[in-house]
Amino acid sequence: MYSFKSVEEKWQKIWIQNNTNVTPSISPTDRDNKCYVLEMLPYPSGKIHMGHVRNYCIGDVLVRYKKALGYKVLHPMGWDAFGMPAENAAIQNGTHPKVWTYQNIEEMKNTIISLGLSYDWDRELATCSEEYYGHEQRLFIEIYEKGLVYRKESWVNWDPVDNTVLANEQVIDGKGWRSGADVVKKQLPQWCLRITQYAEELLRNLATLKSDVNCGGWPEKVLTMQENWIGKSDGMSIKFKIIKNSNYVGYPEDNLVIFTTRPETLFGASFCAIACNHPLALLIAQENKAAATFISECQKIPTTECSQSIVEKKGFNTGMFVSNAINQDDVLPIFIANFVLMEYGTGAIFGCPAHDERDFEFATKYNLPIRSVISSSKSDSLPYVCTNGMMINSGFLNGLSVADARTTVCNFLEKALLGTRETTYRLRDWSVSRQRYWGCPIPMIHCKKCGIVTVPKKDLPIVLPDDVDFSVPGNPLDHHPTWKYVKCPYCGTDAERETDTLDTFFESSWYFLRYCSPHDDEPINKKAIEAWMPVDVYIGGIEHAVLHLLYARFFTMVLSDCGYINIREPFTTLLTQGMVCHTSFQDDSGKWLYPNEVEIEKDGKCFAVDDGRHVTAVRSEKMSKSKKNLIDPEQIISTYGLDALRIFIMSDTPYEKDFDWNTDALDGAWRYLNKMWRLCERINAKYKIFTEVLYKNDSAAIDSSHILKVTHCYLKKINTAFDQIVFHKAIAFHRELTRAIEGVLNEDVPVHIMAEVINIWIRVFAPFAPHFALEAYQFLFSSPETIDLLHWPTLRSELAREDTATIAVQVNGRLRHTFESHLGRSDDELKEISLSNEHVKKFIKCNTVKKVIIVPDKLVNIVTE
């Protein structure tokens, strides 16, 4: 009987004794032989959940495979330890964020260790440690000195529940990503990072991350999401001359500059519109009360509705006019409009109602002309927004295609100095200020005399004070009695520290670099980076497709420009794993029940275990505390063992898909281990212990015994599955191999053949069930010393070739017959065998054979009249 408890404990002890998981040191010549596998670092919420387990199992299987192949592997783990939950816990139960966080880390670390995962704990880091964030402050200053950090008084997304500013990426459907509260607009001075300066490279490099056939790269989906997020569009900035009529207000520019991606539709323009906070709008508002009222009305609209574009389009006619850049005689009214965004383009547009839905809606409402300038054979309904068609009503553009008209008009306007071709991006600069305590203090000082200055590097780290008061709402650093009061390091006068802390995405933007030299005095050690980076395989959830993954790429470029590192992209291959789901249960009063509180009968009806009341199986959804549809990993491990859990979680469902928890299938994994162990016992009973015979892997020993061939055929398939990272297929092949071995156990297979077969059988299973495999290996083989790692078996490709094939015989494309044939049979032979088969003849009937298609070693298709 296989006893997983003692076996798992035994091998974990040996791994610790042997320092099995300590990262090997490497030299530059090892680069082709290194592998950096990383799972996204967890937030220390206190408990490991199944999502973590799935994430880490994928990484661990990969690591063990790579190590078995002889790669030098870096596989670290750490904690994304700053952030709001710690602060919320402090507010709710009075536990200090630091205490709360480190307690959680302790607890989670113990669980992860008990999972037997191959992490090098010497490299563990917590982003909330003074050491880590001190280095981070140093990086911040360097980035600042590089001119990539600036301060901006700006409208921000304010989360009224969390009392903090949110980045655009943290606003989902107009609600705070964490609190779910409706986000409101508020003006605050913010620290911003110039990510937009890297928009082009961030976009361009996406092409280099595309996955080749079976060869790493990033999922197409993530690339698309990043591409859309960056949102590049090519267009033109065009000057519209402002007409100085009676409504004119003094504006420093003669022209209103608008941005458009459709310059060819200029002849169809019937108005211009500017954003509420456009400089011209603000000027007008100073003199015009109605305009001021309109603007403040617009700003009252909650971001929720704004961003969902459900707000009715409204405009304020300023009474001012511009002349159309393409035709001075064409005069267009200027509106202030609620649908024009200051943040995009120039904050001003021209409206061409015939060919833009928004402009159409606006023009209809305010009775503005709707002039069609593109004729299409496909549709004559307006607005017509496609770019197929021919230009009409457009002066010198008439008769041109849309594309040609665009080129022509751009050339014309540039020549006339009325416009410049321009590229804009949807991507905004990254606002990193947070009005929170539990984060990395921004190392800046506000001095009345010197202005805003950086903290000298010798004064780093700026340490968070421990004595903070959470009873007052707002930022505890801001109302701390002493912390923020300092002397200016440059002039010595009274000054104040910056009390904003950094967005926690800052920490996760460079931790993978720190892992390469976690104890170095410098934040980043260039030699270590050259050795280990980039991360070869990065594994995590798709929810970070645009947040973390974009920032980390940006940081890599920035730190490369600062001279810290020598690469531009941090993650070569990205694996995004699906969620772990489970049915959620609800009783008739709406209360959620844990799975173990529910009894499911054969007909699918559910009842509560305690009082038998009726329970509804709602649906299978992501495991979550609120829905109580949780399975506790620790409980599963104590009942089934680690290896069974690993096999179960890697079987059946591809890692990128959502995984439905299924206790029956977990039983199946457990049964498989036991079946394997019984097989080991039978093998041992028959063959005793396999000795050196197996190591004599010379050519003389080549034997084409059937089982050996079968085994090498499976090894080949399993190798491919591992290389392509489709683990569930590797397990399926392994099960087939197991069955094949069972089948020959009553035959007289020579001992050296069996030794080779079993050797392969156990070794390829080790990444999935490392404890089991080592135990089985030790049980069946005399090994010279204590082993802690099984090397990958060598494929003998001359054996992995089938020498017969099943030939399919089709008549008119439908399968009628199959026969076994040796490989390499000639077309004529195959044809003759097929045509002479009685069964096949029946289907040819008396029709004449028109032609015969032959796919060598595979198929014959007889085509009749």
Added chain:
RNA sequence: GCGGCCGUGGUGAAAUUGGUAAACACGCCAGGUUUAGGUCCUGGUAGCGAAAGCUUUGGGGGUUCAAGUCCCUUCGGCCGCACCA
């Protein structure tokens, strides 16, 4: 609205990338074993049909000797973005 992904047995899924659809597993059915057990072993399991055989990869059409795979169309689901000019 725009963009992307995906529809295969009762279920999770395979299919060497255009060449024998449903490997492997879960579940279910039948049979067997003195089976303490979350057992184990053998066989069956896409549908229809007594069988020969016919039908079958959401629906319809097309290309091809051959389509789950390619093209068009339609329906359904999931995800992302959402007044981005």
